[in-house]
């Protein structure tokens with residue numbers, strides 16, 4: 419079980435499409451930096467996404483201990499047009515949609531740090547592209563149907579093909595640390611109060 423020496427646990431999903439032999443690359447997992455991206459976000463970032471939170475397959479929380487709020491398909495073009503698939507960091511905000519009552523607290527509707535998985539989720543062999551956002555905040559309730567805005571500020575890593583759920587969970591935990599450390603740089607501060615977000 420787990421990360422036995424020599425076991426293939428993760429490789430870039432792109433290698434499946436390469437011309438040569440499918441050489442797994444574990445170097446990524448063994449030497450991950452904890453700060454990524456430039457000191458000040460640069461093109462194509464920031465990328466703005468927004469839409470009502472959709473139901474997925476319910477796997478994020480149950481399987482991985484990491485709920486991900488899924489964006490609707492028609493909100494994805496700004497990412498599809500400008501960025502490759504992979505894991506990203508940025509800020510997100512959840513607000514009740516117009517004219518509906520809210521069960522969220524004042525803390526829940528703040529601009530909060532997030533990690534986003536954008537791609538095909540090769541671990542689950544998805545056939546559709548998704549953008550799923552894990553907000554680094556403890557919510558007391560679900561917020562399906564609520565409006566979510568996301569300001570994507572930087573790229574963390576490629577989407578990897580995992581053969582072990584434990585390895586995926588471990589990498590997601592590390593992604594969260596990378597996101598917080600990368601966005602703690604002064605060049606990222608102003609995006610928390612970007613006019614894109616609701617005051």
Ligand code: ADP
Nearest residue numbers: 473474475476478479485486487553560561562
């Ligand atoms: P689904 O497959 O339906 O997206 P998940 O298991 O990924 O199911 O759970 C996602 C849901 O969990 C979100 O839509 C949201 O309502 C809720 N949720 C609770 N806490 C969080 C959080 N910190 N980040 C993202 N979603 C959260």
Ligand code: RBF
Nearest residue numbers: 477478486505533535539540541552577578593
């Ligand atoms: N799925 C993958 O197949 N490969 C990945 O590299 C991958 N990275 C993720 C990184 C983060 C930060 C999160 C939140 C999810 C990631 N997932 C990845 C997606 C995960 O498989 C997805 O949340 C599930 O499909 C549940 O919806």
Ligand code: MG
Nearest residue numbers: 474478486487
């Ligand atoms: Mg989800």
